[in-house]
Amino acid sequence: MRNAIGVDVGGGSIRASLFDESGNEIKSQVSPTPDHLENDHFLKILKDTIRPLVKDGIGIGVGSPGPLDNERGVMISSANMLGLKNLPIKESLKQEFSLPVWYENDANCAALGEAYFGAYKNTESQLILTLGTGVGGGFVNKGILYSGYLGNGIEIGHTTSVIGGALCGCGVRGCVESYFSTRGLLSRYKEKSNQTLENAEEFFQLVRNNDPLAKEILDFGTLALAHAVRNAVHLLNPEAVVFVGGITKSYDLFGKILESEIRSSIFPVLNDRLKIGAGASLSGALGAASLVFSKEKV
Ligand SMILES: [Zn+2]
Numbered sequence: 001m002r003n004a005i006g007v008d009v010g011g012g013s014i015r016a017s018l019f020d021e022s023g024n025e026i027k028s029q030v031s032p033t034p035d036h037l038e039n040d041h042f043l044k045i046l047k048d049t050i051r052p053l054v055k056d057g058i059g060i061g062v063g064s065p066g067p068l069d070n071e072r073g074v075m076i077s078s079a080n081m082l083g084l085k086n087l088p089i090k091e092s093l094k095q096e097f098s099l100p101v102w103y104e105n106d107a108n109c110a111a112l113g114e115a116y117f118g119a120y121k122n123t124e125s126q127l128i129l130t131l132g133t134g135v136g137g138g139f140v141n142k143g144i145l146y147s148g149y150l151g152n153g154i155e156i157g158h159t160t161s162v163i164g165g166a167l168c169g170c171g172v173r174g175c176v177e178s179y180f181s182t183r184g185l186l187s188r189y190k191e192k193s194n195q196t197l198e199n200a201e202e203f204f205q206l207v208r209n210n211d212p213l214a215k216e217i218l219d220f221g222t223l224a225l226a227h228a229v230r231n232a233v234h235l236l237n238p239e240a241v242v243f244v245g246g247i248t249k250s251y252d253l254f255g256k257i258l259e260s261e262i263r264s265s266i267f268p269v270l271n272d273r274l275k276i277g278a279g280a281s282l283s284g285a286l287g288a289a290s291l292v293f294s295k296e297k298v
Contacts, residue, residue: 001020004061004292005060006288006290014030016050017029027052031048039086062102106287106288107136107138114128127232135184166188182199185217200250222257223261241277248279
């Protein structure tokens, strides 16, 4: 049996899990990561989390937020753990465990996991958008992840959908992430009402309660997202566009409008063949493990 280890380096914790080829989680380990960590301390926690799983795995896949260099397997920096700089994840794990190791940004891992094990796994190519704190994206064609030069491709969250629009966390105005992500929706709400909402659930509850401002912000955000997807569909011509991530729990509130906006704005020939919908929102660890299964295919 060929089992793979997937490691999700998230905000506040590391999760390592062993998966079989059907994507079933066999066992897992979770370790909290304090905010103030230097490279050596972090690598020790990472190795200790993975160690109990290695004897049953054929390889290790790791996913984390960028920026990173996937060829050298280096995390360049981390927005959550500021003490980490040029962290040699791939080399350290290879040396420690004598297994092949792959490292990609977490949105790419999520895309690969969704393409292999998710709702649209039987399509030839998938553009996957992760709608969460920010907006991430990944493109998988015939089972192969397009990662871009050194692994920072398909940053669809930072494509412009409103010229001269709201200021994004990346420092530029009008990114789709400033309109359709937890951060974006809450910032737009605060801008217009001066009220601070705690999380996306609170925002979507307002929409469910027919709060006119929340509805207006969601409708505009949906339009902005539809345009970002339109641009990407014309570039990539995927068979399926799949939405995953926390915000898709409220897909019933925006999915219909989103899909019809995309469909009415793309070339008819693309529209006839394109599948659009919410995905399975699988775990980040499964996405990372998919790197191992994917490399076996190449
Ligand atoms: Zn941006």
